[in-house]
Amino acid sequence: MDVQDHLPLAPRDLMILAVLAEGALHGYGLIKAVEDRSRSGVLLDPANLYRVLRRMSGLGWIRETDGDAPRRRTYEIAPHGSAVLGAELARLEHLLAQARPAVANG
């Protein structure tokens, strides 16, 4: 499936991919990392998080990896996920570039 078919991403999906792009994390670490960017407005809870993670794994955006935390499942971003993330960011930047002058010029 083409990367573009998945865009736009839900803010939640975007944040998860963005956080994972910086390094592999397990569930709690993910929630905290997203929370730390609290101005993103995205807050996660375990039940929904693993639902999303399962879907993303199915789509091949992320995959499980052997993390440093033993016996905990750790996720990292997969190449396809990086592509989706990159496409979404490019889309948003393009959108911003188009929209911002309207505000800047008052």
Next chain:
Amino acid sequence: MSGRRFPFVPRLYSAALRLLPPSVRREDVDEMVLTFAELWADAAMRGRRLVVAARTFGRLPAAIALEWLDVLGMSKTKTTGGWEMRAWGRNLRLAVRTLRKSAAFAGTVVFLIGLGVGAVTTIFTLVDHVLLRPLPYPAADRLVTVLNGSHSGVLFRAFEELDGVEEWVAGNSADANLTGEGDPIRIQQAVVTDGFFALFGGRPEIGRLLVTDDFEATDVVVLSHALWQTIFAAADDVVGRTIRIDGVPHAVVGVLAEDFEPPQSIVAATVDVWSPIDWHREEMTEPGYRMLEVAGRLAVGTSQAEVQAQLDALTVHMGELYPDEMLNREGEPDPMPLAGLQDATVQRVRTGLNLLFGAVGLLLLVACLNVAHLVLARGLGRVREMAVRRALGAGPGGLIQQLMAENLVLGAAGGLLGLGFAYGGLQAFMSLNPDVLPRSGVGLDLRLAIFAIGMSGATAILFGLFPALQTVGKDLTRGLKGTSRNATGGKGTSRLRGLLVVAEVAISLVLVAEAGLLLKSFAQVQTHQAGFETRGVWTIPLTPTGLETPEAYREAMDQIVVSLKSLPGIQSATYGLTQPFEFTGGGRCCWSQSRVEVEGEEHEGLRLMLQPVTDTYFETLRVPLLAGSTWSATTETERPVPAVLSERLAVELFGSAALAMDRVIGAPDRLQLHVVGVAADVRHYGLDQEYPTSAYVPISVVPFTIPKAHMAVRIRGEAPEGLARTLREAVWRASPEMPVPSVRSMEEWVHDSVSGRRFDSALFSAFGLIALVLAAAGLYGTLLYNVRQQGRELGIRIALGAARSRVEWDVVIAGLRMAGLGALFGLVGAGWVGSFMESRLFGVDSTDPTVLLGSALVLLLAAALASWLPARRAGRTDPLEALKAE
């Protein structure tokens, strides 16, 4: 998920996650729980628990619903599944949207279902765990026990000869003192026969369990998992160590696995150490030394009746062999009934639990009736909507499906809430009343979650289907012509609503009356006086073990009394084998005689309770002496033994206190008592027990070293800060190795002795109150609805000059008529249900007229109030407004 213990909230989260579809559970639940636990720990640290709980639990239902939709192929993202399933999916989504718009209605229904289902699930969990679930032992259905008291070693050997029983085991447990591991502590020590752990499926965590060779030396112990963890810090090297139990060194050979549940018909609920029984002790060959509780496993294909027949023969045989020990006072051998181990274990609580189950069942019914009300009322308001949709081509099936989808959503949400309530309820129940259950480890599990959800689903469907049919089945044209008046539904509906109210009131009355009976029993018990001045008395129960002779026992205890007395603010100190309120609720200890003889004449049906105490007992407890005086240090060695009788015993034996003085009780060849005084009656065995027929005797006549002594001190004025610590240290000054598990005021003992009744009355009062409020709410809702619907009629009446008070009165009368009818049925029901709880009542008849009529009155008052509010509204109807509205 199992194995690791989480705090309460993460466990709650984990319990809720069990509602996820199985495939999701297998894959992700463990991770979710771990993640939640970390999140929760973090939240706790930062004081943000409320925020995090709201976020995580609040989003849970949506996640669960979405996962199920995925699994069932009904979600938007997937296209699998037939059209019907998709219709259900669409209907469910539509239902959620519709219900969101009437949040008050949805919230109330969810709360009501949650309340009812939560209460029933709580009690059902207990019933299931205690009564229904097989005991956690191999071949549990073949395990049997012999009732009618404990058995002697001789008898046990005879049991082993019976045919058709594969294996017999025996054991008992008692307090013991563990010293040398920090502060001395009191523990429970069980002694068991070879094969005990094999029969009950015990496994070692480390080391080994008991083997046949251990029964030669017997100075070995197996530790319980709990003791190993708390006292020995779960150290692996504990095996091989030597510990001191009652001063005797025992080698630790192993630790029992955590999941072993001690069989409570044989040993105590929590046993700390297990030792082999010592068959070499002389008592084991005495037929009168009955200390063993037994269990056996029937061979496959053997019936209880076959073994019972052999037991009956054995009973007769034993009676011939040992007439002194094995025959009762009538010269008959006591029967030895065989019973299933499970029945024997849970017998004590069976009626109580069934009663509770019945009560919560009624509560659920009231809640359901209220739900039916609400759904019905809402349905009537939507007759027009349904008519329009049918006119536009929607089939009745589709409409019903949509209404049922709403009910399902309500039921599912209610079930989820109920599960939460049940979890909290169980925690509360176990913490309030932990000792009542003969089985341990009660908890929610998947089966009960299914039970709860299934029940709320059934509730929602059953109580929603009929209103749905009513709503959809309405005549199309009438619905469309559509004034609100036309949509009120016909006579049938209003009669149905009336019936619901009557049923609710009747059931509520039953619950209120039950609560009333228990409350009155509780009040009756409280009016009883202890018989002495409980205020200012503090007691210290001790288990002095390892003292070889009666003299050593007394010397050690006397030293403790001296040490206690030397404390400032202590007026006097005493000790006895027991103190009042130590044994309550039917328990008796420790020394009694069933043959009471006065001057050669035997008194039938009297049991002499011997209370060994020191001479300062009456002074310390302030038990008034009605005649004579207590013995002194010089007279206590006289024979016959000087004794102070309780007033009741004096009256039963001799007619009065004065006549009892100087008389002698007992045959010359046995313990003879010389009456030197008569003391006022004391409710030794609890406020709800009769006065015992007691004889107080000097503690020096106790002919054995029973490891029990109960100190009591009277303090001057108020208890100073840290009194318990001071008293404990005083005991340790005299006897450094003595465990002092508790120091309590006599008022605490008294308070505890009625805690079961307090718990009963509190629980049933809560049930009664909830039912009362629900019934009143149902009545209120029905009347309010009627008043609204009759707005035009009322307006016309007022316009024509009807007095407002008259209009109001009519509404109240209508309400009271329904409530009155309900109360009538309720009274009959309450009388019937009351007969099941007679064993729990005290000083109250199950048909006590004050309680029954009082409950009816309370209910009618609540009904009057519930009717008055809609009545006022009716009275305030503005005729102009009402007529214009048409």
